[in-house]
Amino acid sequence: MASDDPRPLTLRDVSEASGVSEMTVSRVLRNRGDVSHATRERVLEAAKTLGYVPNKIAGALASQRVNLVAVIIPSLRNMVFPEVMAGISGVLENTDLQPVVGVTDYMPEKEERVLYEMLSWRPSGVIVAGLEHTEASIAMLKASGIPVVEIMDTDGKPIDCAVGISHRRAGREMARAILKQGYQRIGFLGTKMPLDHRARKRFEGFTEALAKEGVEIVTQEFYSGGSALAKGREMTRTMLEREPELDFLYYSNDMIAAGGLMELLDQGIDIPGQIGIAGFNGVELLDGLPRRVATMDACRSEIGTKAAQVIAARVENPEAEIERIMELTPRISYGDTLKRR
Amino acid sequence: MASDDPRPLTLRDVSEASGVSEMTVSRVLRNRGDVSHATRERVLEAAKTLGYVPNKIAGALASQRVNLVAVIIPSLRNMVFPEVMAGISGVLENTDLQPVVGVTDYMPEKEERVLYEMLSWRPSGVIVAGLEHTEASIAMLKASGIPVVEIMDTDGKPIDCAVGISHRRAGREMARAILKQGYQRIGFLGTKMPLDHRARKRFEGFTEALAKEGVEIVTQEFYSGGSALAKGREMTRTMLEREPELDFLYYSNDMIAAGGLMELLDQGIDIPGQIGIAGFNGVELLDGLPRRVATMDACRSEIGTKAAQVIAARVENPEAEIERIMELTPRISYGDTLKRR
DNA sequence: CTGAAAGCGCTAACAG
């Protein structure tokens, strides 16, 4: 323990120290209602010297208001989510709302637990990644009566409202861009994550758009765990050994694409002439690589920003109109690894 | 709103629905005290069909117990911190404690605000990065009467206790290793972050150990913002143009070291013969690079684990002995970029 | 095994 005083300070202590009623002390500390300058100073002085920190638990219970926004995401290790968080924080910093993060590790049951835990603090709103949840999670969210924004994905039916991109469309567009440049023998490299619905949807959109042009993926490879860069490299090597005729590699994220780039360069393969590659996310990291890998921006920061704005607006005015689906449009960045005529 | 019922459910609703007193319902829901099987079933049934989520705010106020651990870190964008978080979560998942993250952006005043905000929820413990805090922050932590673990750094005086590594020592050891391999004309590349005390301490330890052998850094370069990989590359190019005679580059983190590696390889420089390089942190990302960059493990995960264990133990038993400074010992990984005789 | 009463520390709603 940093101190041995067993009892934390209360409003009453400040009240006694300053000779002002608890109620007035409370007013001063919250900047609510009119308080004379003199009293205010006395209270502030007393609070400061005592080192009083208000008890939000009691405050929240009494006022029935909690300035917390629950943010539920699959992981913090994937840079995508910290970037979304940054967008959210940026907006909430200008309000009196505060984000609280929960991590699900892509597990629906864990999401359910985290959600239950979070909702039991009666937050003012929830931002949750994805549109796929357990029935119980959906029931809880619906019953909570607070604004819920599902983020990152718009391919599905939101509980309340959604901000994101269509991953199916993203996959389709990348497929079209690749075909348009004349690539024909395409391999896919991704994560072994049945529960990463967004990756799955991109894959589905991708194969679907290829199929429409009569093209099929030649081969595919999936990984899980480990350094994404190393895995991207390994999978690329394996895949090329098996299918030397490939002329394009589509990676489900930029990190493995970067690993693939390393491998191809090592092998002295001409990019994008002999083989083209593309990833997904538009991560900043790519900037320093020997080639600018083609990718598609996932609009991470905008999604965070928009989601937080929606929550803030709804908290401000619960009657506000709601737009069910806010779809952002990612753009392809061709870089140097997807040839352009 | 996901629902239009204005009033969230209370224990009383479950009590009425099940015909059992609120007190007994509370017992069932918390698994406390003996309740007959029959009553328990009735209560659980009622709670489930109603979709009741307990109100922790009220519970915490009444019981004077909050199962939250405040974790205060400078940033989520630097992979180091998510990894520490993972260590913390891993331990806390087996307790009834829950981490709540606050981000300071390396700003002492923001740390103070975040801390105030967090402490006002009366958490059971605090884990905070670094040993440098504002006076007010220190006062708050001391007055809180809860366990405080300062992490990542042990070069200084902890408020309560600390778990980390000595960055000064880390810098010194790397300097010795470099000198020992015969490198003499050394450049330093780092972040322009006066407030990143750990980076500063590493730098100080580094130059100090060089000085002891009569060696001085030939040149240095600092960056801020942008893609670390790209910056590492740029700084390296700039530095080599200015000082072509350099034979070693010490980078303050692995990302910029990786960027540097890219640049050196591009220029066809022999690594580690003509120029050796080293970074810091031991990030997983390095695994996929064309060369294994020399680095030093920052013990990120262990720090998180240990810190959480300390908190859990102290919450369990507030009288427990405390070890003021728990210093972990990072090891140099030579990789392929720091020659070994 | 179950229930009734009394708060936890704060704020809403009134009175002055």
Add this chain to the structure above:
DNA sequence: CTGTTAGCGCTTTCAG
């Protein structure tokens, strides 16, 4: 401008 009175929804404590 300041104070008083009732709770917020739960748990603690003590009686059955």
